[in-house]
Amino acid sequence: MASSTRKRVVVLGAGLAGLAAAWELVQSGHEVVVLEAQTRPGGRVLTLREGFAPGLTAEAGAMFFTDRFRHLMRLVQHFEIPYESIFAPSLPYARGDALFHLQGRRLRVTADSDVDWPYNLTAEERELGPFGIVNKYLLSAFAGMDDPVASGALPDWLLEHDDKTLLEFAAERGASPGAQEMIRHGGRFGARSDTASAASTLTADFAPTRDTAPLAFVGGSDVLPRALAAELDQRIHYGAEAVRIEQDQESAQIVVRSGGRQDRVIADQVVCAIPFSVLRHIEVAPALSPAKQTVVNGLEYLSVTRSFLQMRQRFWEDEGVMGNAQTDLAIGEVQQQPLIRSQAQGDRAILEAHARWAGEPPALEGMAEEERLRYVLEEMDKVHPGVGRHYEGGQSKSWQTDRWARGAYSLYRPGQISNWLPEASRQEGRIHFAGEHTSIFNSTMEGAVESGVRAAREIEES
Known part of the structure; x- marks a missing residue:
């Protein structure tokens, strides 16, 4: 329903939250x-095409979703965007035996194999295996x-x-150190x-994919951010970097650097849909409240190199195994793309090394591109x-190292969902905040879309 009072709104960021x-x-x-600020829409939704053989693509950002994500599915259905289950015949996930590389050992796992897992597990845990362990100690909590x-x-x-980590939660439910x-x-x-x-990990990673x-x-x-961007068309200004956000009783003003010059864009309301890891480098006047500044400056983002x-x-x-593998190697999880x-792909494919970490970076992080690829290839062997x-x-x-992201997605430490998340999403004057970091489904496409819908609703109701 159209608002009775038409407002001029500036949205900062054409990631999924800003576009929504x-x-x-x-x-x-x-x-x-x-x-x-960039010359493309999507933000941390990034599908790589250039640099690969015809027909090959790779997801460098967001990858999966579920049909339980109601805000995301509303857009998917509106734009009639096709999708498939990852277990569909056309996808690689259900092809071949599962692979693991743990504690220096390559493990091939079939449905009926008796695997000598290289951990000190209880007899029941050894029988359950990794997927059964996740179900017993984590997924079953939702019943x-x-x-x-x-x-x-x-x-x-x-x-x-919220006061504990996922491993502490699993330990409380009986998981052994090996599990x-x-x-x-x-x-x-x-x-x-x-x-x-x-609380954060269970909500974002486990609740959506149950059943x-x-x-x-x-x-x-x-395809989703591109569909949104196509409808928004000339309303989006690319190469436009916000360097200062101002607000007073009359309006909000954004100082924008574009094409070697600075301009001011005046608005009634602002949706700030950029990561806090980036926002903390943008001047805001008057300053955000102390509570908001604490969250903006303190919220961590997970490091990811793919x-x-x-x-x-x-x-x-030919070996009868999946391209995917779970590993404890520095290259992280192996995924087929x-x-x-x-x-159009023919026989070609992409093997991805998906390294994620919080804290001390692995060896590959400090390497130049050519050296990193050589290292990944050696570990992939x-x-x-x-x-x-x-x-x-x-x-x-x-x-x-991407200046427009400065991290892959938000990481709420124990206690911060209760204390920081409400503050992260709270409106300050004419500024509304959106992005996966302001949603209970942080790190997901649903979190981004849901937050954008919420920010729009706040403006509609103001």
Whole structure:
């Protein structure tokens, strides 16, 4: 429904949160200007195409979602964007035996194999294996409890676990030290398992995928931000860097650097949809409240470096194993891309090394691109022996060295979901805040979209 009072709104950032906010505001009849420092939409939704053979793509940012994400699915359905389950026949995830590389050992796992896991596990945990351990100590906690995805709010039972990490939560539920080590190397959630709030990780990583398969976009994750950007069209100004945010009783003003000059853009309201890791380098006058400044300056972001190795053929299929693998190597999780196969790819594919960490960086982080790719290739040979014979070239993406991101996604430490998240999303005067870091579903595309919808609603109701 269109607002009775048309407002001029400036949105800072054309990532998924900013695009969602802008699109909602346009639908309601407001005048919207989007300022994006980069020359593309999407922010941390980034599908790589250049530098690979025809037909090959790689997701360097957001990858998966589920049909339980109601705000995201509303946009997907509106723009009629095709997607598939990652377990669909056209995707690689269900092909071949599972691979692990843990404690210096390459482990091939079948449904009926008796694996000698290299950890000190109980007899039951050894029988369960890594997926059973996650189900027993983490996923089972949701049984009979209020669901944050259905309600869109963080229930009290999850907030009670904001004071501990995921590994501490698992330990309380009986996980042995060995089982905790397996959780630590469990892919997406593993890197945060001993640093982030259990309430945050359980909500963002586990609640959405319970009883439903993860989904991937056909054509790349960036099809959604590109669809939004196409509708917003000339309302988006690319190459426009916000360097100062001002507000008073009459208006808000954004000082913008673009094309070698500085201009001022005047608005009634502002949606700040850029990461706090970037916002802390932008001048705000008058200064944000002390409580808000504490969160803006203190919120951490997970470091992620993703290295993509183009393979002439999917040689692992000849061995009968998946391209994907869980590892404790410095290169992190191994993932096969593109997520959805097409005839245009032929026999080629990409093997990705997806390194995530909080704290001390791994060896690959300080390397130049060529050295990093050589290192990743050598480590990848431990997972997929003979990989060098099929390697054609590659590239990498380090989110913490990207000046427009300065990290992959927000990391709320124990206690910060209760104390910092409400402050992160709180409006200050004419400035509204959006982005995955302001949502209970932080680190997800749903968190970004949901936050944009919320910010638009705040303006609509102001």
